[in-house]
Every structure is written in structure tokens, then in C-alpha cells.
Amino acid sequence: MPETSVRPSTLPTLDPVPEVAAALERVASEYLSAEQVARVRRAYLVSAAAHDGQTRKSGEPYITHPLAVSSLLAELRLDCETLCAAILHDTLEDTGLGHAALSAEFGEAVAELVEGVTKLDKLQFRDRYEAAAESFRKMMLAMARDLRVILIKLADRLHNMRTIDSMSPGSRRRIAAETLEIYAPIAQRLGMNRIKAELQDLGFAALHPRRHAVIRRRIQSQPVLRRESMASIEAALAQKLANEKISHRLVGRVKSPYSVYQKMRGEHKSFDQVMDVFGFRVIVKSVMECYHALGAVHSLYKPLDGRFRDFIAIPKANGYQSLHTVLFGPFGSPIEVQIRTEDMDLIAERGIAAHWMYKSGERTGTGAQLRAQDWLRDLLESQAVAGSPMEFLENVKVDLFPDEVYLFTPKGDIRALPRNATALDFAYAVHTDVGDHAVAARVDKKLVPLRTRLVSGQSVEIITAPSATPHPSWLEFVVSSKARTAIRHFLKHLQHEDAVELGHRMLDRALGALQFSLDRVEPQRLEQYLVECRFRRLEELLADIALGNRMPQQVAVALTQAQGDDSAPEPQAPLDVERILITGAERGVLSFANCCHPVPGDQIMGYLTAGKGIVVHRLECSNLPEFRKSPERWVSIGWDRSVQGEYRAGLRVEVENKPGVLAQVAAAIAEAQSNIDNVEYQERDLRMAIMHFNIEVRSRKHLADVIRRVRRLAVAHGVQRL
Known part of the structure; x- marks a missing residue:
């Protein structure tokens, strides 16, 4: 499509402005200057002209989509450049407008944001999946340069999910699966829990509509007794906090259909078991009041042992901060309570988007943004050595773990790693050179191998050696994308x-x-x-x-x-x-x-x-x-005469079929200084059994020694090399 310029004469005369655009202007005018609002309106006029005649699957004018995306971002109080880029985000892909025209009219920053969100030409790739993976890699690299790219993309995906009913069944399933697998975890990784929750629920509804409908109806039709119990507990909590003179805001937490479904599947619980938990959020003014409120609720109801988490002292990797505790309630049901400040609540809901609410950039939003930048820095290293777009996409998926472990360096610094991380993952989290030369680790001052899985609260020290180098087998047990990428x-x-x-x-x-x-x-x-x-x-x-x-x-x-x-x-x-x-x-x-x-x-x-x-x-x-x-x-x-290393060999062993035979053969192989990679029973009857062993040996002579030792066993009736 040839590139067109943006001339005033080509812009439509839209007076009065359609209601959706007027609503956007009203929200934007609450925090942007009059000049900036005029820029947003100009972006709307340019986009409307470019998309003139185009419609969505639903039959609506296409311009309603970019306007809705920009409105979502205006609700998050994003800056003028982001709102303009959101309105223009489909122009490079679907219209004749080019990068140069956008840059000349709205500045290079807006043009770069639009470029970062724009998908690639799918004709360049073997299939749709490779094209989608490369588009994702392009978006993530643009996001590394400017975090606002992913904010636009998440808003774009959210509006598409809200209007997904007009898509074909196949497209709905594909887009919903991608949303649950990629975009909702990214929103969570960036601390944007409100958007994450809606993406998850919309994705669940599109992917499994009947399951979603059944669970939603069950949630909405809760028995009167439960509603009365919820109100009783809320009143008791509010009275206790008031007696302690803690200024607070108390909110009852309602579970979404997706969170109920995940708990039912992941924890193998029934619907009634999942719903038999009351949830409340307490928002106070200061950090000290968080701990004061914690003492107050613990004095009202007894806490469950081992269910307290302090994410204020040790924030999550996405910047989330809160106190979590579980109480034993008066009706026999657990009570989950989260306690946080107003700023923490803002970060929990909006994540890195909260940064743009503070013009100085010096308040709580900055911490979330710095953590996001650290994550993106690791992604940049990952894409530099990824062999293909699909490999890069898999690396990112690996890194989007919802659960994390929090570990301490010998100096007391905190490192957050994905669930099931090993000592080797910790080594690479410290520095790539530390990981490359790691030989062992000390966990809580106890010497352990690199494949040891870590749990929160442990202190980890990595032991290195200048001659040590990564081994291919390391890829079998590391879980973080940074470690996997560095080893590869x-x-x-x-x-x-x-x-x-x-x-x-x-x-x-x-x-x-x-x-x-x-x-x-x-x-x-x-x-x-x-x-x-x-x-x-x-x-x-x-x-x-x-x-x-x-x-x-x-x-x-x-x-x-x-x-x-x-x-x-x-x-x-x-x-x-x-x-x-x-x-x-x-x-x-x-x-x-x-x-x-x-x-x-x-x-x-x-x-x-x-x-x-x-x-x-x-x-x-x-x-x-x-x-x-x-x-x-x-x-x-x-x-070579000095050949070294371990080499795999196969053995066929015919033995008597009786208890303890496998242990005897394995012991004989171990006595010959050989490791067993795998063992399988090929044939078995009442009297005899045939087993195949894969073992590691240094040479033909070493293999012969293993065979001799196995043949000496009274239970062995035949040994031969495969």
C-alpha cells in the first residue's frame, strides 16, 4: 500500500464529534492540558480519515476500536503521546499512512510507538504461528525501548476480547488461548492485575463458554446464609479496625469464574470447597498502619499457621506489595485478608501504568517500572541468541511464571526467581559469568549440587571455578529464561x-x-x-x-x-x-x-x-x-589415543525373574564404575526376564569389564552388547 501524507484537506469534517470521541476528550481533559487534548483530537481526525470506509467484523466503523483502546489508556491516566499512538495504532498496517507521515505530524515518539505495536506481514513466514511469534518478538523489543508499547497492546487486546463475539468460532478459540497463554501473564508480570483479571475471564469465557457460564451462575446464586456470613465478618473487621483508630477502607473480594476454575483444576477441589473462603482487602494510609491492622485482625480471629506472607518487606518481582494472612473464621471457613496502603493498591491494580499518574516519576510507580525494565533487559539478551522467533516465544513463556521464590545472597540482597528454580538459576540471576563458571552451591551454608531446587527464604552462595564451563545437561534442569538463554x-x-x-x-x-x-x-x-x-x-x-x-x-x-x-x-x-x-x-x-x-x-x-x-x-x-x-x-x-569422556552403550541381560534381581545387576554395573542411564524390561515370564540397560562407559575395555561383572552373578544367564 503506497504511503500517503497527512494533509488538512484530506481530513473529514466531523462536527459534532461522535460520542465515543467526546467521552475520550472528557476523560483526557481531566489531567491533560488543552494543547495536549487538541493533539489527541487531531490524532482522532487523522485516524478517522485513514480508516474511512473500513468496518469491524461487527459492522461498526473501524475507528471505534482505536478510540476505545485510547479511552482505556486515558482511564489509566497515560500521557498524550500514548493516547495519540493508541488512536493511530492500526494505521501503518491497515491504511496508506506511513511512518514518515506520522512522525512529521505527531513526532517521532508517537511514530515509534505505532511501529512497535504494528504486526508484521505474515506472507514472510512459513505459517501463521511463526508469523505470530515474530510479531510478538518485534513487539517485545519495541517494548524494551518504550514500555508504553505493551500498554497499548494490552489495551488493544482487552478491547478485542470485549468484542470477540463477532469473530468466527475458530478465531475466538485461537485468540482466547493466546490471551490466556501470553497477554494475561504479561499483564500480571507488569503488575497490572485489573487488566490481567479481565483478560483471563474474557479468555476463559471465549475458550470454554459453557464452563464459564455454569461457574458464573453458581457464583451469582450464592445462598443467603453465605451472604449473611460475609456481611457479619465484614462488620466485625470494620468495628475492630475502628476501635484501633485505624483509618481504613474495607472491600469484600469476589472471586472471578476463571480464578474459581483454576483452583478447581489445580487443587482438585469442588466448587463448594473453593467458594468456602471469605476474602477481604484492607486499605490503610501508611506502612506502619498495615502492620497495626495485621495485629488487629489477628487479635479478632486466630491466624492459620504458615499462611502469612509479607510482600511489603519483600515485594514481588512485578512490584506488588501487600500483607497476606489467612484467619480461622467464626463459621468454620478460612478468611483471606490482604492489607496494603492506597499507593500499594494502585500499583497492585495498575502496575507500571501507575508510573504515568505521577508527573515527577518519583513515587511508587517508579519501582514497578524499574523491575519491568530489568525483566526486559533479560529478554533482550534472550532474543540476541534465540535461533528463531518460536524459540524466543518459548523463552518468554518460560519466564512468565505466576509463582516465584525469594532468595538471599550472602550479602542479604533479595533475588526473585521462578517457581522450581535451581541453584544454577540463582547463579545466572547473579551474573552470566557466575553461572558459566558455577560448580556447586551452598544453600544455608550446606554444600549442594547445582540442580538443587530452592525454596523461599534460603540463603544461596555460588561456588565457581575458572575452568568450569556450561554443559548441555544443564538445560535439563534450569527453569529461568535467562539461564537457559545463556547456556544455549x-x-x-x-x-x-x-x-x-x-x-x-x-x-x-x-x-x-x-x-x-x-x-x-x-x-x-x-x-x-x-x-x-x-x-x-x-x-x-x-x-x-x-x-x-x-x-x-x-x-x-x-x-x-x-x-x-x-x-x-x-x-x-x-x-x-x-x-x-x-x-x-x-x-x-x-x-x-x-x-x-x-x-x-x-x-x-x-x-x-x-x-x-x-x-x-x-x-x-x-x-x-x-x-x-x-x-x-x-x-x-x-x-585418538588420549580420547576421554563417557559414551553410551547398550546391554541385553537375561536373568532369573525373582525379587531383588534388578538391584543385583545395578550393583554389579556400579561396582564396575559405570552409570545407568535407563533400564527397561523387554520380556518377562514366570521364570526368566530380559532387561535392556543403557550405560555409560569410557572404552571398549571398560564395557568388557562391566559385562564380566554382570556375568558373574548367579542370577544372570546371559549378557550381550546391543
Whole structure:
């Protein structure tokens, strides 16, 4: 769509302004200057002209949607630039207006906000899911530059959810699932609980309409006895707080259908069990009065042991602060009470949006915004090394945990980590270098391994060693996106280095078979070949060879013929050239086949597989006849004399079927200094059983020692290697 400029003559004459626009102006005029309100009105006129003739699925004029989005943000008291960007947020995608026109008319800040919210062209991607993931990554990066991007996006999603009934059933389910999986957790992560709650309930209603309707009816039709009990408890709490001369505001909390549904599913409770809890919120003037009110309610009703949480002293990662306690009520039902100040209540409801209510930016909103910036900084690191938009989206999903654990550094600093975080997650939360060189941890001064799961209140100290480096197995137990991203980045870097080295050796061997070498290739010829193949550097070509995406013999022929030697000999299978030796230090570009499990000492061959690099097989592998059909993919390899590491091997053990047999075999394997990866019963009858073991050994000799020890067992009737 060609870009159009914003000329006064192209703007419609809209007088009087439609009611929805007038309502927006009324709210905006309560806190913006007359000049700023005029800018918002100008944005409306430009957007109305751009969307002229366009309608929503419901049949309404399209302009009603951006106006509604801007109105939601005006209720949060967002600034003039945000309101203008919200009104214009669909113009880049759906109209002829371009970035330059918006920048000239409303300033670069507004144009950047609109650009950040705009989705990408889905035709660039393989499918809708990849396009959605890339649009999400684009939005998150724009959000890292300016938090107002996500505020516009959340308001946009909220209005779309409010009007989702006009969508097709398939679209409703897809949008609702995305809302529950991504946008509601983001709103929670940013402390915007009011928007989060509405997104969750609207998403639940669209995804499971019948379940939502049933639960909503049950909530609305509570028995009279419960309503009377609620009023009685509220009156008792109010009287106690008044007697203590605590100025307060007392609010009864009503559960939403979605929160009831989640508790029923997550805690395996019935509806009556979930609803048999009374909830109240006490809002006071100061922090000291919070603790005074806590003492007052505890003196009225006895607190339940272990159910008190102090989120004022230790705020949640999204800035949420409150005292939580559970009391044993007069009717046998628990009473959940939250106590907070007015400022804390504002932050709890609006999160980072509360920051814009204070022109100075020096009050409580700032803390929430700083925490959000810290989270976004981690996301920026994550996207820098993510291999694809889908991988980045998964990283963000991992980080959107609703529950957190709060831990202490040796100096007393507090770190918030996702639920089920390990000592290694804590190490990476401190600093990437600390995580990369971690070897163990001290939790409450007790030495523990890095995979140890942590619980709130523990003090954690990380032990490092300069020689330590990340291991692929770390990815199996870390839960935070920062740790996962840092480990993947390190391993990818190592894989690239190893791929370049291995590719160099493979190309040298292929050139050697043609009585040539890489050193003899003229620089300009090599550069020409790299340009033809779209490689920026020689290292990229070498890595591509090692990963099996390009045959070294073909590259060698191309480079030798590029010298102008049309009589270059055909490449020969380089069996007589020095073999590539496996040292055990290869990472990522060389793997061992699961079909035959080669170990040091076996006769082996390498098979070049696209995307995987060299896959090592034993020469007695049953798949070898198939590999012989592609001799150009064979790679001559062998074991280095000083090869190190643990290698997987398979054992078939035939034993007597009686109690304790598995323990005896496992003990024999352990005595031979071998670890068991996996064990399965393949066959079993009244007398005999056949078990398959996957074990780790250092060499063929070590494997033979394991087999001998198992054969010595009286219960073992046969042991053979798989």
C-alpha cells in the first residue's frame, strides 16, 4: 500500500464529534492540558480519515476500536503521546499512512510507538504461528525501548476480547488461548492485575463458554446464609479496625469464574470447597498502619499457621506489595485478608501504568517500572541468541511464571526467581559469568549440587571455578529464561568453533585427495567462491561443511577448478588420507549413533548427515549397507589415543525373574564404575526376564569389564552388547 501524507484537506469534517470521541476528550481533559487534548483530537481526525470506509467484523466503523483502546489508556491516566499512538495504532498496517507521515505530524515518539505495536506481514513466514511469534518478538523489543508499547497492546487486546463475539468460532478459540497463554501473564508480570483479571475471564469465557457460564451462575446464586456470613465478618473487621483508630477502607473480594476454575483444576477441589473462603482487602494510609491492622485482625480471629506472607518487606518481582494472612473464621471457613496502603493498591491494580499518574516519576510507580525494565533487559539478551522467533516465544513463556521464590545472597540482597528454580538459576540471576563458571552451591551454608531446587527464604552462595564451563545437561534442569538463554548461547558458540575446526580438517582431506591444499587456493578465487555461495567469511563455509550441509569433496573440486585447471582430477574417496581422530572434546558437530552406540576401541566410520554433522557408527552397524549407497558422505575417522569422556552403550541381560534381581545387576554395573542411564524390561515370564540397560562407559575395555561383572552373578544367564 503506497504511503500517503497527512494533509488538512484530506481530513473529514466531523462536527459534532461522535460520542465515543467526546467521552475520550472528557476523560483526557481531566489531567491533560488543552494543547495536549487538541493533539489527541487531531490524532482522532487523522485516524478517522485513514480508516474511512473500513468496518469491524461487527459492522461498526473501524475507528471505534482505536478510540476505545485510547479511552482505556486515558482511564489509566497515560500521557498524550500514548493516547495519540493508541488512536493511530492500526494505521501503518491497515491504511496508506506511513511512518514518515506520522512522525512529521505527531513526532517521532508517537511514530515509534505505532511501529512497535504494528504486526508484521505474515506472507514472510512459513505459517501463521511463526508469523505470530515474530510479531510478538518485534513487539517485545519495541517494548524494551518504550514500555508504553505493551500498554497499548494490552489495551488493544482487552478491547478485542470485549468484542470477540463477532469473530468466527475458530478465531475466538485461537485468540482466547493466546490471551490466556501470553497477554494475561504479561499483564500480571507488569503488575497490572485489573487488566490481567479481565483478560483471563474474557479468555476463559471465549475458550470454554459453557464452563464459564455454569461457574458464573453458581457464583451469582450464592445462598443467603453465605451472604449473611460475609456481611457479619465484614462488620466485625470494620468495628475492630475502628476501635484501633485505624483509618481504613474495607472491600469484600469476589472471586472471578476463571480464578474459581483454576483452583478447581489445580487443587482438585469442588466448587463448594473453593467458594468456602471469605476474602477481604484492607486499605490503610501508611506502612506502619498495615502492620497495626495485621495485629488487629489477628487479635479478632486466630491466624492459620504458615499462611502469612509479607510482600511489603519483600515485594514481588512485578512490584506488588501487600500483607497476606489467612484467619480461622467464626463459621468454620478460612478468611483471606490482604492489607496494603492506597499507593500499594494502585500499583497492585495498575502496575507500571501507575508510573504515568505521577508527573515527577518519583513515587511508587517508579519501582514497578524499574523491575519491568530489568525483566526486559533479560529478554533482550534472550532474543540476541534465540535461533528463531518460536524459540524466543518459548523463552518468554518460560519466564512468565505466576509463582516465584525469594532468595538471599550472602550479602542479604533479595533475588526473585521462578517457581522450581535451581541453584544454577540463582547463579545466572547473579551474573552470566557466575553461572558459566558455577560448580556447586551452598544453600544455608550446606554444600549442594547445582540442580538443587530452592525454596523461599534460603540463603544461596555460588561456588565457581575458572575452568568450569556450561554443559548441555544443564538445560535439563534450569527453569529461568535467562539461564537457559545463556547456556544455549555458550554452547552455540562452542559448536561454531568446533564446526569451523572440523570443517577445516574435512576440507583439507578432500583437497589432499586432489593433491591440493587450502593454502594453495588463491585469495581472490576463494573470495569469489564465498560470494557465489553467499558466505560472508571462510569460517561460515567450514562450519557448513562440518554440519553436513555441503560436501567437502564438492567444495574441493569447485575450488581447484576455480584455479583455471580444467583438467583437475576427480575426487577420490580419501581412505588413504590421514583420518579425523575423535578426542572426546568435540561438541555439537559430532554425534554417536543410537542404533549401534560406538565406544572408544570400536572400529568406526563417519557418515555426514545434513544439519547433524558427522554421525559415528560401528563398522558392524546393521545400517551400513544403506550408507554404502552414498559413498561421498563417508568420512574416515578413528579414535585418538588420549580420547576421554563417557559414551553410551547398550546391554541385553537375561536373568532369573525373582525379587531383588534388578538391584543385583545395578550393583554389579556400579561396582564396575559405570552409570545407568535407563533400564527397561523387554520380556518377562514366570521364570526368566530380559532387561535392556543403557550405560555409560569410557572404552571398549571398560564395557568388557562391566559385562564380566554382570556375568558373574548367579542370577544372570546371559549378557550381550546391543
